[in-house]
Amino acid sequence: MRIAFLGLGDIGSLIASHLDRDPFALTVWNRTEAKARDFAASHRAAVAATPADAVRGAEVVITCLPSSAEVEAVLHGEHGMLDALEKGAVLLDCTSGDPPTSRSIAAELARRGVGFIDAPVSGGTTAAKAGSLTVMWGGEEKDFARVRTVVEAFGKKIVHAGPVGAGDALKAVNNALLAVHILSAGEGLALLVKAGVDAKTALEVINASSGRSNTSENLIPQRVLTRAFPRTFRLALLDKDIGIAEVLADELGAKTPVLSLAARRLHQAREILGEEVDHVEAVKMIEVENGVEIR
Numbered sequence: 001m002r003i004a005f006l007g008l009g010d011i012g013s014l015i016a017s018h019l020d021r022d023p024f025a026l027t028v029w030n031r032t033e034a035k036a037r038d039f040a041a042s043h044r045a046a047v048a049a050t051p052a053d054a055v056r057g058a059e060v061v062i063t064c065l066p067s068s069a070e071v072e073a074v075l076h077g078e079h080g081m082l083d084a085l086e087k088g089a090v091l092l093d094c095t096s097g098d099p100p101t102s103r104s105i106a107a108e109l110a111r112r113g114v115g116f117i118d119a120p121v122s123g124g125t126t127a128a129k130a131g132s133l134t135v136m137w138g139g140e141e142k143d144f145a146r147v148r149t150v151v152e153a154f155g156k157k158i159v160h161a162g163p164v165g166a167g168d169a170l171k172a173v174n175n176a177l178l179a180v181h182i183l184s185a186g187e188g189l190a191l192l193v194k195a196g197v198d199a200k201t202a203l204e205v206i207n208a209s210s211g212r213s214n215t216s217e218n219l220i221p222q223r224v225l226t227r228a229f230p231r232t233f234r235l236a237l238l239d240k241d242i243g244i245a246e247v248l249a250d251e252l253g254a255k256t257p258v259l260s261l262a263a264r265r266l267h268q269a270r271e272i273l274g275e276e277v278d279h280v281e282a283v284k285m286i287e288v289e290n291g292v293e294i295r
């Protein structure tokens with residue numbers, strides 16, 4: 001099965017690694033070509049010079065880009081892939097995208113006989129390395145049937161969320177919850193440190209109590225207490241995700257004031273800390289505001 005993979009970023013490169021073996025024949029493209037060449041140096045994948053070159057002859061095309069805007073760009077931009085897509089191919093978009101753009105891309109591709117599945121992933125770079133990502137997909141069963149073996153190569157829990165855009169919606173809300181957990185755990189722990197409670201002692205209790213979350217059990221102990229703050233998932237991307245959830249809530253007239261507040265705070269953190277920091281570094285903004293370190 002011929003696969004084209006576009007977007008070798010923090011998680012894209014790890015997903016692509018699982019597709020570099022039989023029965024797949026992989027071609028990769030990345031905007032910064034040096035990254036594609038680095039990838040090919042340790043894999044058997046071919047490197048394409050443009051999105052159009054990458055997808056010619058491919059049965060499955062995978063995009064893993066920051067947002068749906070970049071997916072649009074590789075479709076319609078210079079040397080874009082739209083006219084080069086094979087009739088009968090499926091575009092599997094692993095970007096955490098936005099539902100309206102995914103729906104409009106799906107409609108445009110359907111007119112050309114090309115399938116579209118939005119298939120955002122969850123589990124971070126650890127699950128991506130292990131090939132055990134959670135995949136929430138939106139689209140039609142007949143299209144998914146053509147990419148199932150591909151998704152199974154990097155996904156473990158694979159769930160049909162609904163029609164095109166449903167995977168994006170689910171992913172945006174999941175990540176909005178992640179943002180709330182990081183911000184609330186950061187505030188709670190900063191408050192306790194100010195109150196004279198040791199952060200490790202506080203976490204020992206919280207993680208045996210009802211306030212615990214993946215953030216308190218894993219992210220804060222491994223990344224904040226150690227001050228390691230590894231870059232695995234950019235804060236800018238989490239800000240984008242909670243923004244997608246906010247737009248969805250606006251469109252549907254849903255009342256989500258807690259998510260809106262978290263979105264504002266995350267946006268503020270992005271403005272202060274910049275585009276390249278990891279998402280967990282949002283805690284640093286709270287630490288500075290409170291004049292304490294959680295360690």
Ligand code: NDP
Pocket residue numbers: 007008009010011012013030031032035064065066067070073074094095096097121122123124125232233234237238
């Ligand atoms: P990165 O920021 O690490 O990588 C982004 C990729 O997109 C790079 O290959 C980059 O190319 C490319 N790109 C950026 N802008 C453009 C453009 N205008 N045209 C073409 N290519 C472009 O992102 P991740 O790999 O971390 O994330 C990819 C997607 O997966 C996002 O939607 C993210 O929200 C989602 N995700 C990420 C997770 C993680 O743990 N990292 C977890 C779950 C989902 P270049 O090398 O040239 O910069």
